[in-house]
Each structure stands twice: as C-alpha cells, then as structure tokens.
Amino acid sequence: MKRNKQGLCLWVAAACLVMGSAGARASLVAPNAGFEDPVLSDGANVQGTPVGWTRSSEDDTDLGTMNPGSSLFSPEAHGGDNVAYCFENCWIQYYTDETFQDGVTYTFTVYSGFTGSGSGGAQIQIRDITDDDEVAATNFNAQADSWDLITVSYTADSGDVGHGIGILIRSFSDGGYVLYDDVTLTPEPATLCLLSACGLAIMRRRR
Ligand SMILES: [Ca+2]
Numbered sequence: 231m232k233r234n235k236q237g238l239c240l241w242v243a244a245a246c247l248v249m250g251s252a253g254a255r256a257s258l259v260a261p262n263a264g265f266e267d268p269v270l271s272d273g274a275n276v277q278g279t280p281v282g283w284t285r286s287s288e289d290d291t292d293l294g295t296m297n298p299g300s301s302l303f304s305p306e307a308h309g310g311d312n313v314a315y316c317f318e319n320c321w322i323q324y325y326t327d328e329t330f331q332d333g334v335t336y337t338f339t340v341y342s343g344f345t346g347s348g349s350g351g352a353q354i355q356i357r358d359i360t361d362d363d364e365v366a367a368t369n370f371n372a373q374a375d376s377w378d379l380i381t382v383s384y385t386a387d388s389g390d391v392g393h394g395i396g397i398l399i400r401s402f403s404d405g406g407y408v409l410y411d412d413v414t415l416t417p418e419p420a421t422l423c424l425l426s427a428c429g430l431a432i433m434r435r436r437r
C-alpha cells in the first residue's frame with residue numbers, strides 16, 4: 231500500500247513537472263520583453279515608453295530604449311542588441327492581459343546593469359492593475375558593467391482573483407543609467423501542485 235502511494239506521488243509529481251515546465255515557458259510579457267523593437271544602430275537610443283509597454287513616469291525624456299555601445303556599457307545588451315534604460319529617477323510599467331489566479335505563484339525576473347556616476351539604486355515590482363498598487367517588490371543596486379538577474383515573486387490568494395497583473399521597473403539613481411533586458415513573468419502552478427499532491431500522500435503515509 232505504501233508503495234502504491236509513493237508511486238502515485240511520483241506519478242503526480244512527474245505530471246506536475248510536465249505541466250509546470252509547459253507553464254514556465256509561457257512568460258506573460260510579450261512581445262517586446264527584450265526591447266528589440268525598434269531596431270537601433272549601435273549607440274543609438276529612442277526616448278519614451280518602450281514599444282508594447284503600457285505606462286512610464288511623466289518625465290519620459292529620462293527613459294527609453296537604447297542599443298548600448300561598449301564604451302557606455304562594456305557587456306552591451308544581455309540579449310540581442312537593445313535594452314531599456316532609466317536615467318536617474320523614472321519607471322516603466324507593463325500590463326499583461328491576464329488576471330491573478332488563486333494559489334498561483336508569479337515570478338518576475340529581469341537582467342539589470344548600471345553605467346554612470348552615483349549609485350544604481352533600483353526596484354522591480356509585481357502590481358495589481360485593478361487596485362493600481364504593488365503586491366511585491368525587490369530593491370537592489372544595479373552593478374556597473376555587469377548583468378545581474380533580479381527576481382521578485384508573489385503568490386496570489388482568493389482576494390486577488392480577477393485583478394489584472396502588471397509589472398513595474400524603476401530607478402532611484404542619482405547620476406547614471408539603470409539598464410534592463412530580457413524580462414519574464416511566469417505563473418508557476420507546479421509548486422502548489424507538488425505540495426498538495428505529494429504532501430497529502432506523505433501525511434497519509436505517516437499516520
Ligand atoms: Ca535585448
């Protein structure tokens with residue numbers, strides 16, 4: 231009997247992993263998550279809210295899309311040619327077409343770097359569009375001439391169901407450019423699936 235439950239647990243776990251990996255491939259940020267639109271020559275930039283993104287801070291001359299040259303930022307783009315930038319204090323926001331689902335964990339990742347004087351203080355948020363409020367945030371210091379992966383996660387509950395999902399990237403820099411590239415926002419039901427299926431099986435085994 232124990233073996234049957236262990237077998238069931240392993241089978242459910244395998245099924246969950248298959249479903250989870252399928253879900254993990256489907257980022258909710260599309261299509262300009264790598265800021266490759268529009269095509270820019272090396273060293274060029276365009277000001278304003280990046281293509282496909284929804285909102286930005288009012289003074290949008292301090293933000294936009296650029297193809298960094300190696301003299302500005304030696305690693306250049308993390309992927310492709312372009313990145314998003316915020317000079318000093320600004321933010322950009324993306325609204326997905328999706329709404330929060332009860333018990334689902336949403337993980338927002340972005341690569342970030344810094345160039346210029348001063349500090350690279352910055353923050354990323356997962357936002358409830360319906361309430362126009364942050365639900366989770368990570369503060370960090372973007373590093374000079376290196377790309378670092380920044381992550382923030384949020385597990386939705388019943389009170390979030392039906393509320394729109396958004397993300398926000400902001401900079402508190404005081405004299406430099408915080409750079410961003412390759413944004414993902416992935417729902418991950420696999421964790422809950424594994425916990426509920428295998429947790430139940432293990433608890434029953436211990437009785
Ligand atoms: Ca890119």
Ligand SMILES: [Ca+2]
Nearest residue numbers: 272297298306
């Ligand atoms: Ca370049």
